[in-house]
Amino acid sequence: MRVQPSLLIELQRYGAVDAAACFDCGTCSATCPLSSGDDAFPRRMIRYARLGKADHLVASKEVWLCHHCGECSETCPRQANPAEFMAAARRFAIARLDPSGLSRRLTLSGGFTAATVAVLALFFAGVLIGRAPRLPDGRFSTAGMLHFVPFAVLHDVGVALLALLGALALVILVNMFWTLARAPVLSGPEPDREPGVFPLRAALRALGLTLAEVVDHRRQRTCSAEGPQEPLLLRRWFVHLSIMGGFLGLGAATALDFLFKDPYADVPPWSPIRLLGILSGLVFTYGTTVALVRRLRPDRPTSGTAAQRYYAHTRGPDLVFLFMLWVTAVTGFALTVAIYVPTTSAAWYGVFLLHVVLAMELLVLLPFTKFAHAVYRPAAIWFWHFRRLRIPAQPAR
Numbered sequence: 001m002r003v004q005p006s007l008l009i010e011l012q013r014y015g016a017v018d019a020a021a022c023f024d025c026g027t028c029s030a031t032c033p034l035s036s037g038d039d040a041f042p043r044r045m046i047r048y049a050r051l052g053k054a055d056h057l058v059a060s061k062e063v064w065l066c067h068h069c070g071e072c073s074e075t076c077p078r079q080a081n082p083a084e085f086m087a088a089a090r091r092f093a094i095a096r097l098d099p100s101g102l103s104r105r106l107t108l109s110g111g112f113t114a115a116t117v118a119v120l121a122l123f124f125a126g127v128l129i130g131r132a133p134r135l136p137d138g139r140f141s142t143a144g145m146l147h148f149v150p151f152a153v154l155h156d157v158g159v160a161l162l163a164l165l166g167a168l169a170l171v172i173l174v175n176m177f178w179t180l181a182r183a184p185v186l187s188g189p190e191p192d193r194e195p196g197v198f199p200l201r202a203a204l205r206a207l208g209l210t211l212a213e214v215v216d217h218r219r220q221r222t223c224s225a226e227g228p229q230e231p232l233l234l235r236r237w238f239v240h241l242s243i244m245g246g247f248l249g250l251g252a253a254t255a256l257d258f259l260f261k262d263p264y265a266d267v268p269p270w271s272p273i274r275l276l277g278i279l280s281g282l283v284f285t286y287g288t289t290v291a292l293v294r295r296l297r298p299d300r301p302t303s304g305t306a307a308q309r310y311y312a313h314t315r316g317p318d319l320v321f322l323f324m325l326w327v328t329a330v331t332g333f334a335l336t337v338a339i340y341v342p343t344t345s346a347a348w349y350g351v352f353l354l355h356v357v358l359a360m361e362l363l364v365l366l367p368f369t370k371f372a373h374a375v376y377r378p379a380a381i382w383f384w385h386f387r388r389l390r391i392p393a394q395p396a397r
Helices: 006-013 027-031 043-051 054-058 071-075 082-097 102-108 110-129 142-148 151-181 200-216 218-222 236-260 272-296 306-312 316-340 347-368 370-389
Strands: none
Touching: 006 043, 006 082, 027 043, 027 071, 043 054, 043 082, 054 082, 071 082, 082 102, 082 151, 082 370, 102 110, 102 347, 110 151, 110 316, 110 347, 142 347, 151 347, 151 370, 200 370, 236 272, 236 316, 272 316, 316 347, 316 370, 347 370
């Protein structure tokens, strides 16, 4: 076997700065609550990195199943910080699965990230208000917003962005499944490779197991190292669930609003669709606010709890996109309030433009940033369950 040390050097650029100190003692795998059977969090991943086996590293399910609880870093006798290595491996995997190379540049270069965000903001702002008439007079309202930025423009740009996002997601997911399918089976029988009908039952059962795990964050709650001293509302799994649940709720409210509501009509805040949007916006704003505040706290990476060290290892590009999420959440909720509080200030139309531009930027950049794990992780979990369920039963001896 030929060792290629360049991979470990490359991973250091993604944040695995201490992994070279590992001497393969296995303490991390022994203490990780997710290590069971053929799962070796994160010892095998570090071994792949030191041998230069990039394809094996990217194809490993452990990269996506790890929730960065920090217990491995707590017990590492060499302070190699294997938890942060796993986070770096995820960044590396997202970049490697993106055939365009954009994800790699966004992850490694803060300047490129800032320039990309600025250029996209100017482009979308120009497209949205290029044909806009003068600012509407009178009370700020939904109809006024859609007069300032015509509904037809919003509709056409939104459809184009969703089509682009769908195409990018399809390409990246095909690349991901191809990579995962070629991963070696390290123990147990190989899946049946004979021609046959697609195992739909196994696929549906795997989907059910995946949805259950994603919805209740069972695995992340199980591996939490924050301890009972951390209030429930500040625990990482709860904050993460708030961001994910709020985001999905806002997406559902937007889709229902588009399908069943006159876009120019104002509805009372207690209407079901608007109430879903308000509650989801509150949850989303709470989650992004807590995550942003904790990442901005000046905790040293080598002090405090595992959760504090996790937040202290925040990278610049990740912070930029989290800030964009937070501003999108706050402006969206503020616009909802402004609709029901009589106001004639023209400044609200600027807030509306900022909200829409940021939302469009996030859609375009979603497959290329850390937030792509919202797609990658469920897909990897599904494939893991599906591959396990379709292994043919072995005859009894």
